[in-house]
Amino acid sequence: MSDGEGPGGPPLISVRTMDIVVALLMIAAAAVVIGDSLRLGMGWQENEGPRAGYFPFYVGVILAVSSAVNLVRAVLDRNGAGKTFTTKPALLQVLAVLIPLAIYVGAVAVIGIYVASIAYMALFMWHFGKYPLWRGFLVGFAVSAVFFLMFEIWFLVPLPKGPLDEPLVPVVSAFMKSIGL
Amino acid sequence: MEEIASLLGGFSVVLTPFNIGLMLVGILLGVIIGVLPGLGGANGVAILLPLTFTLAQQPGGTTSAIILLSCIYWGALFGGAITSILFNIPGEPWSVATTFDGHPMAKQGRADEALTAAFTSSFVGALVAVVVITFLAPVVARFALKFGPAELFAVQFLTFASFIGMGRGSPFKTLASMSLGFALAAVGLDSVTGQLRMTYGFTDLLKGFQFLVAVIGLFGIGEILLSMESGLAFSGAKAKLRLNAVLTTWAKLPRYWITSIRSCVIGCWMGITPGGATPASFMSYGLAKRMSKQGNTFGKGNIEGVVAPETAAHAAGTSALLPMITLGIPGSPTAAVLLGGLLIWGLKPGPLLFVEQKDFVWGLIASMYLGNVAGLVIVLTCVPLFAAILRIPFSIIAPTIMVICAIGAYTVNNAMFDVWLVVLFGVVGYVFNKLSYPLPPLVLALVLGDMAESSFRQAMLSSQGSLGIFWSNWLVGGIMGLGVILLFWPLIKRVLALVRRRAPAGAPS
Numbered sequence: 001m002s003d004g005e006g007p008g009g010p011p012l013i014s015v016r017t018m019d020i021v022v023a024l025l026m027i028a029a030a031a032v033v034i035g036d037s038l039r040l041g042m043g044w045q046e047n048e049g050p051r052a053g054y055f056p057f058y059v060g061v062i063l064a065v066s067s068a069v070n071l072v073r074a075v076l077d078r079n080g081a082g083k084t085f086t087t088k089p090a091l092l093q094v095l096a097v098l099i100p101l102a103i104y105v106g107a108v109a110v111i112g113i114y115v116a117s118i119a120y121m122a123l124f125m126w127h128f129g130k131y132p133l134w135r136g137f138l139v140g141f142a143v144s145a146v147f148f149l150m151f152e153i154w155f156l157v158p159l160p161k162g163p164l165d166e167p168l169v170p171v172v173s174a175f176m177k178s179i180g181l
Numbered sequence: 182m183e184e185i186a187s188l189l190g191g192f193s194v195v196l197t198p199f200n201i202g203l204m205l206v207g208i209l210l211g212v213i214i215g216v217l218p219g220l221g222g223a224n225g226v227a228i229l230l231p232l233t234f235t236l237a238q239q240p241g242g243t244t245s246a247i248i249l250l251s252c253i254y255w256g257a258l259f260g261g262a263i264t265s266i267l268f269n270i271p272g273e274p275w276s277v278a279t280t281f282d283g284h285p286m287a288k289q290g291r292a293d294e295a296l297t298a299a300f301t302s303s304f305v306g307a308l309v310a311v312v313v314i315t316f317l318a319p320v321v322a323r324f325a326l327k328f329g330p331a332e333l334f335a336v337q338f339l340t341f342a343s344f345i346g347m348g349r350g351s352p353f354k355t356l357a358s359m360s361l362g363f364a365l366a367a368v369g370l371d372s373v374t375g376q377l378r379m380t381y382g383f384t385d386l387l388k389g390f391q392f393l394v395a396v397i398g399l400f401g402i403g404e405i406l407l408s409m410e411s412g413l414a415f416s417g418a419k420a421k422l423r424l425n426a427v428l429t430t431w432a433k434l435p436r437y438w439i440t441s442i443r444s445c446v447i448g449c450w451m452g453i454t455p456g457g458a459t460p461a462s463f464m465s466y467g468l469a470k471r472m473s474k475q476g477n478t479f480g481k482g483n484i485e486g487v488v489a490p491e492t493a494a495h496a497a498g499t500s501a502l503l504p505m506i507t508l509g510i511p512g513s514p515t516a517a518v519l520l521g522g523l524l525i526w527g528l529k530p531g532p533l534l535f536v537e538q539k540d541f542v543w544g545l546i547a548s549m550y551l552g553n554v555a556g557l558v559i560v561l562t563c564v565p566l567f568a569a570i571l572r573i574p575f576s577i578i579a580p581t582i583m584v585i586c587a588i589g590a591y592t593v594n595n596a597m598f599d600v601w602l603v604v605l606f607g608v609v610g611y612v613f614n615k616l617s618y619p620l621p622p623l624v625l626a627l628v629l630g631d632m633a634e635s636s637f638r639q640a641m642l643s644s645q646g647s648l649g650i651f652w653s654n655w656l657v658g659g660i661m662g663l664g665v666i667l668l669f670w671p672l673i674k675r676v677l678a679l680v681r682r683r684a685p686a687g688a689p690s
Contacts, residue, residue, distance in 0.1 A: 019616055026357055033364045036379045040371075049642035052376045055634045056367040063360035069353045085615060090410045097409045098608070101402075101583055105604055108587060109597045117587075121580040129576025143581050147588060155232040157592050 012088045016080030023071035026063060033060035100124065112162025114144045114169075148172060184316055191543030194244055195551060203249045204548060208556045209563075211256015216264055216567050220582055222257040222498075222515035223624070224400040226250050227393045228589030230522050237526040244544040250522055251502070251545060252552045254515055255307065258458075258498045259560045262299040262491060263567050267292060275458035275494040278466040282479060282486030289482050293426035296564055301434060302441065302488040304557045306495035309445040310452065311549040314503050318535075318546070321507040325532035330639035331650045333508075335660035337633040339667065340510050343454055344622045346667030351617070358613065359622035365390040366630025373638060385598040392521055392627040393593045396514065398603040399620050401586040403610020405579055427561060430484075437488050440469045444489050448496025452512050453504055458497040465493030499549065506534055506542060509632065514621045517628040 033056055040053030074080060086094070100123065107116040121143060122136030148169075151157045153176065161169065195201070214225035233246035261276035266283035279299060286295035328336070341359055348355045368379045369389025380386040434441075444465040451461035469489035470479040479486045501512030502519070509530035511517035523530045534542050560567075590603040613620060644650035652658045666673070 015616065018612070022612060022616060022618075023357075026361065029361065029364065032381075033367070033379060036381070040376055040378060044646050048374065049638045049646070052371040052374045052378055055637060056364065056378060059360050059363040059367065063357060063364060066353045066356040066360065070351070070357060073351075073353070086410070094406055094410050094611070097406060097579075098604075101604055101607075104583070105587060105597075105600050108591075108600065113588065113591070117584045121577075121584065124580035124583075125576050128579070129574055131576070139577060140580075143584065147584070151232070151588065151592070156235045157231055158595075159588060160591060160595075160597065 010087065011084035012091055013085040014081050015083040015085045016074055016077055018085040019074035019077070019080060020071060023067045023074060026067035027071070030060045030064035030067060033057075033063065096127075100127075108160060108162075110162060112165035113159045114148065114161065115164040116162075117144050117147075145172060145176075149176060184319055187319075187539065187543045188315055188547060190539070191545075191547030192551075194241075194540050194544035195248065195547045200245055200248055200544075200548070201551075203245055204252045204552055204555055205559070207249045207252025208256040208259075208552065208559050211253035211258075212260040212263075212556075212560060212563070212567055213256075213570060214253065215257035215260020216570055217578060217582065220585070221261075221400055221404075222254050223513075223518050224397045224586070224589075225257055226253050226515055226518045226522075227396040228401070228585055229253060230393060230518065230525070231589065231592035233522065234525070241540070243523075243526045243528060243538075244541050246522070246526060247519070247541065247545050248548045248552070250519055251548060252556075254498070254519070255549075255552045255556045256559075257515075258307070258495055259300060259303055259556050260567065261494075262303065263296065263560070263564065264571060266295045266299060266487075267568055268571060275462050275498065276490075277459070278462040278490035278494075279487060281466065281490075282481070282483050285480070285482035286484065286487070291482065294430045294484065295487050297427045297430040297561070298434065298484050298487045299491045300557055300560050301431065302444075302492040303495040304553055305441060306445055306448050306492035306497075307499045307549070307553045310449050310496040310499035311546065311553070313449050313500060314549070315546055318503050318507050318542075321503070322532040322535040325508055326536075327656075328508075328532070330636040330643065331653070332657045332660065333636040334633060334640055335651060335657045335664065336508055336510060337629055337636065339660055339664040340504075340629070341622070341626065341633075342664040342668040344619070344625075346670035347454075347460070348619060348622075349460065350619055352671040354616075354618045355622055358618045358620070359626045362623040362626025363630045363633075365395070366392075366627045367634070372631070372635065385596070388594065388596075390602070390627065391593050391599060392624060393518065394590050394599045394602050395606050395627055396518055396624055397586050397589050398606025399610035399613070399624070400514075401582065401589075402603060402607025403614060405582055406607060406611040407614060408575070409579065433484065434488070437485050440473070440485055440489050441492055443468060443472075444492035445496050448493035449500045451493070452497035452500030454512070458494040458501070458513060461497035462490035462494040466490040499553075502545075502549075505530060506545065507532060511625065511628065514624045517625050521628055 037053035037057035037060060040056075041051040042053040042057035043051055045051045100120065104116055104120040107119070118137060118140035121140035122133055125131040125136035125139065126133050147159070151159055153173070195204075210229065211222075211225065214220045215222070220228075230250065233249060236249070237243045237246040239245075258275075262279055262283070264270045265276040265279040266287050269280050269284040283295045283299060286292065344359065345352045345355050364379075366389070368386055369377070370387060371378050377387070447465045447468070448458075448461045451464070452458065466479075466486060466489050469485055470476050473479065473483075473485055475483060475485070498513065498515070501516040503512070505511045505516045505520050509520065511520045520530050528534065528538060528541065586603055586607075587600050590599045591597065593599055610620065613623075640650050641648075644653075650657075651661050
């Protein structure tokens with residue numbers, strides 16, 4: 001599972017390259033942590049014990065040191081250069097999932113979760129499963145209705161609603177009441 | 182037998198129609214979560230945790246809430262076996278070892294036998310672990326009542342050290358993953374001094390990184406991205422459970438009692454120490470293969486090869502709750518999520534639970550007994566239904582899970598920012614998975630980070646800044662010493678191997 005081979009094609013990025021990139025990013029994160037810890041103070045404060053930056057400082061140091069070791073290992077590793085992290089078609093496939101997901105999350109913020117989810121599911125099914133759009137909308141609507149029932153009615157947890165959801169909500173809840181849910 | 186009286190009290194708490202209803206709902210949801218790719222015990226419980234926020238505020242509601250969540254967990258444990266056997270796709274990492282013999286059995290038309298064996302041994306493993314919890318947990322809790330901040334930090338240190346000592350991958354990747362978790366946990370308001378840490382002026386970061394959001398992203402979205410990349414193709418075996426197959430399999434199972442006992446011991450041990458269910462299932466499978474008389478038929482559909490990993494995985498998954506309720510230290514990512522739930526409901530996990538929240542603790546333990554019995558009945562009767570879920574094409578399942586993850590992330594704090602974080606954590610999960618950075622240490626560090634830090638600071642305050650407090654008596658020193666050994670275990674192992682290799686060379690030839 002973890003080293004799942006992607007769809008064929010020439011390797012685009014090797015495991016070694018990716019290991020180096022991740023190690024560098026982690027070192028950058030450690031620098032951010034250490035930087036702020038120094039601002040907060042990592043020493044001893046009378047009557048208060050270790051200052052706020054004490055613990056994060058050492059966490060940052062450990063993160064930096066272990067990532068540095070990972071970096072050196074990746075650089076020296078000749079094996080990893082031959083192993084494929086991803087191929088071009090595999091990367092495109094992942095991006096084809098990731099970019100619409102980002103658009104969906106953006107849409108949730110603007111138009112609310114229900115309408116956005118229905119549209120997202122319909123388009124996803126249409127693109128990847130070659131379903132006609134009306135079936136996608138139907139499935140999306142059914143799934144959203146189940147979540148509406150579970151969250152808003154049974155467990156009383158409100159979900160984000162936007163201008164397009166508001167008119168739908170009373171209609172759906174009236175319908176659900178009428179069929180006894 | 183004080184424990185038995187308490188346990189009976191627990192049963193009386195659980196046996197209300199409302200709680201039994203929640204139990205059944207929890208198990209059904211759990212099995213569905215276990216069956217669906219991309220949803221597992223940890224992120225499934227994380228997504229459904231917000232459902233309990235309102236519930237937990239009612240009197241006695243925390244018990245109902247933990248019953249719902251823990252039953253989701255049992256359901257997920259059971260559900261993982263279904264996909265492994267029928268579709269050769271482990272629904273959960275701990276059921277990977279079940280595919281080795283379970284799927285060949287299904288291909289030979291013995292799916293019902295394999296499923297019965299898997300469910301029954303899961304049940305046995307869980308039951309043994311619950312008995313262990315019933316009698317061991319109060320003892321551990323009583324002992325832990327004496328713990329001060331220094332001892333607590335020592336136990337937390339031991340937990341994290343054991344990830345490095347017992348991990349399978351690179352110790353430095355484990356260490357990096359873990360410290361990233363600690364760093365993320367530190368972001369936000371510092372509870373001792375009230376200072377803001379690492380927010381760099383972003384108001385969205387004031388509350389810090391919610392571990393629930395991280396779990397949903399790392400395990401949920403990350404998993405879907407992996408699956409989409411490799412292109413899932415289900416090739417399922419037929420699943421029909423005949424009643425007589427259940428009975429004939431049950432007649433066969435007692436033959437494997439040694440394997441069963443061995444797997445229970447491995448499972449309980451790996452669950453209580455944070456080894457986790459996944460290594461427990463592999464270890465148990467490996468040992469069974471080596472010790473069985475028919476070891477050579479393992480991998481070709483030997484029923485013993487289903488019994489061993491399933492028993493161990495369930496025993497580990499269940500006993501992982503022991504350190505959680507007694508010490509406040511979860512033995513697995515899912516236990517970590519449950520622990521987070523306790524914190525959100527306003528309970529303080531740790532030995533005091535056994536004194537202050539008797540109903541809660543014993544209600545939980547009683548629900549473990551009942552939940553596993555109910556679980557066994559439900560999975561044995563509903564296999565065709567769950568198998569039907571798997572026939573739903575992935576292009577419908579995947580967007581549904583994405584929507585579930587988004588809803589789950591939003592409901593944690595009612596914040597859109599968290600939904601964006603989930604996407605980000607999804608990418609991190611995908612990359613970490615492919616580079617074999619382990620995720621459980623990250624999650625556990627994120628959950629325990631604040632607790633570990635505050636016990637460390639309290640200990641340091643009482644010793645006026647001297648690290649000597651962690652070696653000041655035999656108890657804390659012993660725990661720390663064990664931790665240090667585990668921390669350097671990969672190194673020690675290497676040195677030992679080197680010495681052993683040298684020895685024969687130096688011997689007279």
